[in-house]
Amino acid sequence: MRFSSYEASPGINSYHRLLFSSPNTMKDRKKAPPFHECELKLLMRLYCDSYEEYHGRGREPGKCGPSDKKHLLQHFAREVSNLGFYQRTEKQIEERLRADCKRVRKHERARIHEGQEAVLNSLPTYLHQLYECRKNKANGSGLLNLHDEDYDINDDETPTTWNKVEVITPRENNTPLGEQQLGQAFMEMEDAEDDIAPASTPLSRKLPRKLTKTIRSHGSTSPTDRKAMLYEEEIKLSLLRQQLAVEEMKLIMIKNDLARAQLERETIATERERFELERARQDKAAHDLLSNSVRLPGPCEHLNRKTESRSRASMVPLGVEALKAPQH
Structure with missing residues (x-):
């Protein structure tokens, strides 16, 4: 040794x-x-x-x-x-x-x-x-x-x-x-x-x-009990994750509904503005038409004047011819 x-x-x-x-x-x-x-x-x-x-x-x-x-x-x-x-x-x-x-x-x-x-x-x-x-x-x-x-x-x-x-x-x-x-x-x-x-x-x-x-x-505790406890905890964790995913989906749907409501509100406001512009245009056209009708003479008055002028023109030559006719 x-x-x-x-x-x-x-x-x-x-x-x-x-x-x-x-x-x-x-x-x-x-x-x-x-x-x-x-x-x-x-x-x-x-x-x-x-x-x-x-x-x-x-x-x-x-x-x-x-x-x-x-x-x-x-x-x-x-x-x-x-x-x-x-x-x-x-x-x-x-x-x-x-x-x-x-x-x-x-x-x-x-x-x-x-x-x-x-x-x-x-x-x-x-x-x-x-x-x-x-x-x-x-x-x-x-x-x-x-x-x-x-x-x-x-x-x-x-x-x-x-x-x-x-x-x-x-x-x-x-x-x-x-x-x-x-x-x-x-x-x-x-x-x-x-x-x-x-x-x-x-x-x-x-x-x-x-x-x-x-x-x-x-x-x-025995290993089997520990494994069972571990499986239970994993199942609880998976359920909590599923609930979290469902809540997130609900939140996304709520956000989509809010965005859709906002879009509808903006669309309604745009249509209202367009209707107001159309009404203003129609009111202006009616006002212009009314003002033009007041300035021009009426159709009856124009015809009376025209008839009177024609009658006067026809009466003048007859008088002239009577004066020019020879006297016998």
Whole structure:
């Protein structure tokens, strides 16, 4: 082995063995995305609801199929994945639960020196439910100590990428400088994932307020129910769009009616002006005709004058001939 000397040396602690026995630890850690705050809250609620069933009360794996713990891990992974952030695996869920439980136990030990308020203030909000659940189980039965021992054994024997920083701490005396720097890097990454990652998630990954309220009020629902709810919302949206299209069509018809009424009003005004002009023209023609008839003499008077002039002309030659006739 390449690192057999380091493993045999008593000065190299378990943190160093973990680092060199898993060369793909950093690679696997980068592949697992940090948990969103909504994912953590849902996971803690599911875990606290099935706390006793999760710890050591399942069937034996070899006789009656997978244990209750495995079923619960599958259920947790499915419910958290249904939120739509990432596709979570059973291993990620188990490591997250182990790390959170160990973090709560660490603060429970600090409660003796700092008090309960200091413990709650130092814990993230999503871990308050787990803290109260463990407190109630400890007051009601002795299961909590058994679970703590179980978790301590698992953490020491099979440390994972989520809790390796809290389980194993590098020693200051017999640790190389590179190992100290790498340990600090792991600590910074762990702190960033536990505290900063949920708050610094991009806004595009945050759930809508309506969906968040639905999850909090109704709790976990099956994928079929979520699909049915989604279909109902889509149907409502399509109906609203149809109503909007109908209202827009009504608005267009009203605008057309207004335009038609305006056109009819303008047509009536134009016809009225034309009738007024025609009446004025007729009145003017009648007035001109009346004035011309007053100026010209009447037809009877003209005939009388003409007859009188003819009679006078016929009488004048007869008198002249009488004067010119010889006298016998």
